Amino acid sequence: MRSTTKPTAPRRQRTEDRRPQIADAALRILATKGAGHLTAAALGREVGIADSTIFRHYRDMDEVVLAAIDRVRMLLDSTYPPNGGSPLGRLRALFLARLALICDHPEVLRLASSDRLEQVAGPEGARRLRATIQQSRDFIETCLREAQAQGEVAASLDVTVLGWIVRGTLQVAVAAATGQRSPAPRAPEAVWSVLEQLLRGAPAPDRAP
Amino acid sequence: MRSTTKPTAPRRQRTEDRRPQIADAALRILATKGAGHLTAAALGREVGIADSTIFRHYRDMDEVVLAAIDRVRMLLDSTYPPNGGSPLGRLRALFLARLALICDHPEVLRLASSDRLEQVAGPEGARRLRATIQQSRDFIETCLREAQAQGEVAASLDVTVLGWIVRGTLQVAVAAATGQRSPAPRAPEAVWSVLEQLLRGAPAPDRAP
Amino acid sequence: MRSTTKPTAPRRQRTEDRRPQIADAALRILATKGAGHLTAAALGREVGIADSTIFRHYRDMDEVVLAAIDRVRMLLDSTYPPNGGSPLGRLRALFLARLALICDHPEVLRLASSDRLEQVAGPEGARRLRATIQQSRDFIETCLREAQAQGEVAASLDVTVLGWIVRGTLQVAVAAATGQRSPAPRAPEAVWSVLEQLLRGAPAPDRAP
Amino acid sequence: MRSTTKPTAPRRQRTEDRRPQIADAALRILATKGAGHLTAAALGREVGIADSTIFRHYRDMDEVVLAAIDRVRMLLDSTYPPNGGSPLGRLRALFLARLALICDHPEVLRLASSDRLEQVAGPEGARRLRATIQQSRDFIETCLREAQAQGEVAASLDVTVLGWIVRGTLQVAVAAATGQRSPAPRAPEAVWSVLEQLLRGAPAPDRAP
DNA sequence: CATGAATGAGATTTCATTCAT
DNA sequence: TATGAATGAAATCTCATTCAT
Structure with missing residues (x-):
């Protein structure tokens, strides 16, 4: 019974x-x-x-x-794509993998995106978190640098700032996906698509003659 | 002594x-x-x-x-530019004003960027905080929409996603400016410059012949 | 204005x-x-x-x-009737005066009746309160003793216990007059009347033949 | 040691x-x-x-x-006599049982008698306390009413006031038994005896011819 | 391995009381 | 005389942590 x-x-x-x-x-x-x-x-x-x-x-x-924290780090580590392919392709893979991660583990990324967890984590936890974040930063910058080298992205642009743009977009997209109040959820691919178009410099607005 | x-x-x-x-x-x-x-x-x-x-x-x-929280709200409110000028110009003004704000008040924006403050703020504080964030969101989207209408930004791009990109970049830039460990601080104007170039779609990579 | x-x-x-x-x-x-x-x-x-x-x-x-406390003592002191008259008359006068007192000063007697005020009063206040209570006790017992001497009350009854009866009745009557929940308020004279009839031993129940 | x-x-x-x-x-x-x-x-x-x-x-x-409070209520509840017997007999049983109760539990009844506990007890405690007090009141009045019906007590007397007299006497007797300063402790039976004599209307003072 | 009881440190808050104005 | 600001002591309650079973 x-x-x-x-x-x-x-x-x-x-x-x-x-x-x-x-x-x-x-x-x-x-x-x-x-x-x-x-x-x-x-x-x-x-x-x-x-x-x-x-x-x-x-x-x-x-x-x-x-x-x-270590569990978060493990999950994040698992989102790094394999080494091959075009730089922007690898960036895209990371971007989509991280967004996908929070579909399965919505609880995980609310932490990762908030660099504020440091304060709950104590010195050692903060150290590890920073290392993980640094790793993301490096991966993204490396991809961007290579993309510039290969002519996918304009070389004139400061790669550090480009990195901020990618990371910032990822953060907000994650927050939007997690938050209950996000007005209009977007498909991860759609988000990346816009970002990639910007990075590639393609979509110049139609300047009417 | x-x-x-x-x-x-x-x-x-x-x-x-x-x-x-x-x-x-x-x-x-x-x-x-x-x-x-x-x-x-x-x-x-x-x-x-x-x-x-x-x-x-x-x-x-x-x-x-x-x-x-109300203090933060007041400071943030003071960063909205006057109504005139081009849409991207107003966006630039907001972007730079918010970055400038944290030079004078580094402590302020670490909160504003963290959407987690809600949990420390109690229901009323959370409500006010959300209202303020929504206001930013609306301002940015409005600017972008107008920019599209005026041909400054490609109309084909999803304005919501563009908003995420701007807000995300601002967040990371703020974090970088506040954080002690940011490797290479960038002039606010330089950050915006990159972002604006992307939005305008100008810097197509040199596809050398 | x-x-x-x-x-x-x-x-x-x-x-x-x-x-x-x-x-x-x-x-x-x-x-x-x-x-x-x-x-x-x-x-x-x-x-x-x-x-x-x-x-x-x-x-x-x-x-x-x-x-x-001293204010309460003063008010209570003012309820002692002058010396003349019959013992039960003096007792009646005290009884009615004390009940009347709480019509004008309902707040006062809720304290006096509660011998628990001692604990809020500190040692000195407790001492004075006890003295006042003792004075009431003595007055009532003296009246009763004289009433017995004059044949108004049966001499066979323990005067101490009679005193308890009078004081107890007064306490409850006061509480009933003050309390919001007393179901049926009684006129002070009616209350005393019953008590006096008992003391005088008059109202033997009709023993049906 | x-x-x-x-x-x-x-x-x-x-x-x-x-x-x-x-x-x-x-x-x-x-x-x-x-x-x-x-x-x-x-x-x-x-x-x-x-x-x-x-x-x-x-x-x-x-x-x-x-x-x-619930402990007090339980103890008080245990003092109600079984239903049989004469009304005054049941009243006597309650009276003696309550006086006996405080010999074993002197601490208990100091509370029950003070209707001021309400303020320390919070709303729920006050409610329960009032219910218990009301129960005593009802029991006593019922006994008295039946006593009148059976001719043990003069029917002409207001039963509510009689109830006050009984309850007041009980209160003071309890206080006297608990208090350190009571000048002359009386056997519970002696106290009740006096009260019962008064109620029965027997002891008319000897009016010597 | 699991738990319920116990505890000390610390957080919020109230309150009588002091003091400068 | 009156007050607002300031304070320390104490009260309630929470929480991480220990320990005996």
């Missing part, structure tokens, strides 16, 4: 299994309720264990946040 | 004077230490009064945060 | 005048809101002065409560 | 056990020190646990007070 339909995950599980459960729960709370609601009690409730049990698997809450 | 170079602000001051001091201190803490460190004690330390004195000037911490 | 109709008591008044105002206000608050709401701020609001001004006129809040 | 005669209650106990301990401690403090001294710290000291531990067992202080 069990009332719960789902098979009620086993009460006792190995630390190996619990750690990712906890890290994911932390991520979910961070994304939906905000850092202020990430308490041991809330975490336990989310996972289905007592709050004190958290500390069997992680030394303290800082370690939990660190683990959550 | 320590004869305190600054004239040691008077112990007693009027509520009129204290309120902005407190709101500004809150802003500074929010920007530098993060929402988690915005406590009455920290606020008092920052202002130079006891923590309990805060509540003589504001009913509770929520009101303090609200006041801080 | 003054908007307030009543002549707005003068801003500055002598301590002589302020002290009773404050004591009365304290009494009113104690009776209507309870001891928990007797704060310096509430007191100031009630009197129409700033909270800090209280301490110009009284050393501290304990002194205010003491003054309030 | 201090080998602590009592077996030093175990540090850890179940919530089940702690809850009544805390409620009782609250009752004791309310009765001896007054509502103003019922703080979490005092409560913790009384029970032998840290103040913050209180909130493991009760949500907040209001709940503690509510539990204390």
